[in-house]
Amino acid sequence: MDFDDTPEEAAWRVECRDFLDAHASRRDGAIDWSASHWAIHPTVAEAEAARVAAAMWQTTKFEAGWAGLSWPCEFGGRGMSSHFNAIFAETEAAYDVPIGVYAQSIGMAGPTIIVHGNDDQKARYLEPMLRGIETWCQLFSEPNAGSDLAGLRTAGVIDGDEMIVTGQKVWTSNAIEAAHAMLLVRTDPDAPKHRGITYLLLDMTLPGIEIRPLQQIDGRAEFNEVFLDEVRVPLDCVLGDVNAGWGPILTTLANERQSIGTAGRFGVADVVELARAFEVAHRPTVRQQLARLVEMESTIRYLSYRVRTAASRGELPGAESSVLKLAASRRLELQGSLVMEIMGGAAMLAASDAHMNGFWQNASFLGQWMSRIGGGTDEIQRNIVGENVLGLPQEPRPDKGVAFRDIPI
Ligand SMILES: Cc1cc2nc3c(=O)[nH]c(=O)nc-3n(C[C@H](O)[C@H](O)[C@H](O)COP(=O)(O)OP(=O)(O)OC[C@H]3O[C@@H](n4cnc5c(N)ncnc54)[C@H](O)[C@@H]3O)c2cc1C
Numbered sequence: 001m002d003f004d005d006t007p008e009e010a011a012w013r014v015e016c017r018d019f020l021d022a023h024a025s026r027r028d029g030a031i032d033w034s035a036s037h038w039a040i041h042p043t044v045a046e047a048e049a050a051r052v053a054a055a056m057w058q059t060t061k062f063e064a065g066w067a068g069l070s071w072p073c074e075f076g077g078r079g080m081s082s083h084f085n086a087i088f089a090e091t092e093a094a095y096d097v098p099i100g101v102y103a104q105s106i107g108m109a110g111p112t113i114i115v116h117g118n119d120d121q122k123a124r125y126l127e128p129m130l131r132g133i134e135t136w137c138q139l140f141s142e143p144n145a146g147s148d149l150a151g152l153r154t155a156g157v158i159d160g161d162e163m164i165v166t167g168q169k170v171w172t173s174n175a176i177e178a179a180h181a182m183l184l185v186r187t188d189p190d191a192p193k194h195r196g197i198t199y200l201l202l203d204m205t206l207p208g209i210e211i212r213p214l215q216q217i218d219g220r221a222e223f224n225e226v227f228l229d230e231v232r233v234p235l236d237c238v239l240g241d242v243n244a245g246w247g248p249i250l251t252t253l254a255n256e257r258q259s260i261g262t263a264g265r266f267g268v269a270d271v272v273e274l275a276r277a278f279e280v281a282h283r284p285t286v287r288q289q290l291a292r293l294v295e296m297e298s299t300i301r302y303l304s305y306r307v308r309t310a311a312s313r314g315e316l317p318g319a320e321s322s323v324l325k326l327a328a329s330r331r332l333e334l335q336g337s338l339v340m341e342i343m344g345g346a347a348m349l350a351a352s353d354a355h356m357n358g359f360w361q362n363a364s365f366l367g368q369w370m371s372r373i374g375g376g377t378d379e380i381q382r383n384i385v386g387e388n389v390l391g392l393p394q395e396p397r398p399d400k401g402v403a404f405r406d407i408p409i
Contacts, residue, residue, distance in 0.1 A: 012084055016091040023060055027096040051177060054098040058132025068106055068130045070311075075114060075126045082311040086304065104174065105129045107259040108252050109136040109182050113201070116240045116248040121201060125180065137178035138252070139169040139202065139226055144409070146171075147380050149184075149249070150193040151407075154228060156185030156200070158235070158242070163187075163200065165208075165231045173374075175211045175224040178204050182252060183233075188243045189405040196404055199245035201237045208232070218366060256375040257321035258307055266363070268293045271335060274360060275342050289338045296331040303327055319388040322381040325371065329378050332368035339364045 005013065061067040062076070070085040071077025092099055110129050113121055128134040145152040154167025165185050175181070181202040188196030202209075208231035213221035239248050272290060275281040281290075303324040310320060339360040340347045347365075350358050372378050386392040399407045 009084070009087060013087055013091060016088045019064065019066060020091060020095050020097075023064070024057075024095040024097045026094055050098070054101040055132040057097050058102060058130075062131045067132075068110065071106075071110065071114065071126075071130070075110075075122060076130045081308070083305070083308040086308055102129075102132060102135065103259050104138055105134070105136040108138065108255045109180070111255050112182065112199075112248050112252045113239065115251050116199075117201075120236065121239065125201065128179075134179035135174060135177055137172050137175045137181045137204070138256075139172055139175075139181045139183040140249075140252075141171045142168060143170055147377060150197065150246070152184055152186060152197065154183075154185050155189075156187045156198055156233075158187070159232075161235050162232045163198070163235060163238070165200070165202075165228045165233055167228050169226040169228070171214075171223045171374075172211075172226050173223045175204070175226050176213065180204060181226075182239075183228075184245055184249065186404065190403050191243065192401050193399060193404045193407065194246045196243050197245040197249070198242050199239040199248045200233055201239055202231075202233060203237070206231050206233065218362070253376065254318065254321050257325040257381075258304075258311075268297050271339060271342070274339060274355075277355070278342050278344070278346070280342055280344075286338070286342060289334065289341075293331065293335060293338065296327065296334065300324065300327050300331060319384055322376075322384040323389070325375065326378060326381045326385065329368070329372045329381075332364070332371050336365040336368040 058067060065078060066088070068075070068077035069080045069088055070082045071079070073079045089099070106129060110126060113125055117125070125134075129136065140149060140152075142152050142154060152167075154165065154169065156163045156165050158164075163185070165183070167185070169183075172181075181204055183200040183202040185198050185200060186196055187198040190196070204211075208229045210227040210229070212225045212227070214223055214225060215221050239245070268290060271293060272281065275286055275290065280286050303320070307320045307324050310318075343355060343360065346355055347361060349355070350361070354361060376384075383395060387394055
């Protein structure tokens, strides 16, 4: 594809800027990273204020017709290509507004429901999601099923017109404030592991759901354990068919990898500013690493064009999204180390003692593992690329074709 803006794209960029100038202010470098992560606020009142601010910005966009740009018009979107959507996201990142808050809802749950949901599900879930009224979380990972997602053991047993769900999920981001969840359950232990899974759209207020925040080494609690004890889920919450959850799962994961790969509101220009602020921009080692970051940022931009081109042709992003996510992880790894080097001893300061309230320590250094582990680890992405792009031999899969209940734990 052509990497320069077409006249239509350039005009769209201007339209995006006009809309944003009319409804928001440009950020001045003092990035409020907490605005997009309300779970980390020290008090309930502050978290609630951040949540309300995010919902207000989303509602503003919805009412002006700027939410879910790549969603089909019939579901409140504008039917634009994902490339146009990305141009808006790139432009929005320069403004002082909460971004990335609805990535799991609008970026993952929504596209999955649009592809695999029935008419009732689309009517029930999509508009409140796009308005920012209802947020979603992802109940996929379990204590023994992360990389090997198909090894999940949370059980779903049909009882009349309900499914009784019992099990445990872990590492669930934003579970506390989520109204709904994308939930995976094992419904046929006699089938091979990829075939006996059902995808449910779960109401998080149902009796039997207990959410326990997990406190991290930095004192924050961004993700949770979720316990499900005989939760009775109506069968009309099954997405697609019973035991056929693997198709919708792949749709969610591909969208997740794409959104992780293209996420981020700061780039190399911000790191250069940081180097200037710490008066180390002249150091050859810093300059070399900055140059490497520029190179990586360009690679990621072109890889994301490739993924967007596939999406705009109606193709599900496949191994390209794994390549993109891997490239983004490598950049975050380099950037995380570089910002710590730039800040030197000051990198050890926290909260209000730290430069920009600890933005770089948190969003860049600690935050790199969100990309490197969440949505499938670097090693798993390499496996996908090795098998699906390079044609290397498959990993040994002794459990292939074996009934799930016969696979040793
Ligand atoms: C910031 C963050 C947010 C998250 N949010 C969510 C969420 O909202 N919902 C959710 O469901 N999950 C979430 N997760 C969980 C995430 O999806 C899992 O952590 C991830 O899939 C890895 O699983 P695991 O932690 O069980 O590690 P494991 O699968 O146990 O892996 C451990 C190590 O072994 C390596 N490994 C495993 N298998 C292979 C293999 N076949 N080949 C080579 N190496 C291998 C892995 O790369 C890793 O280094 C989140 C994780 C993070 C970090």
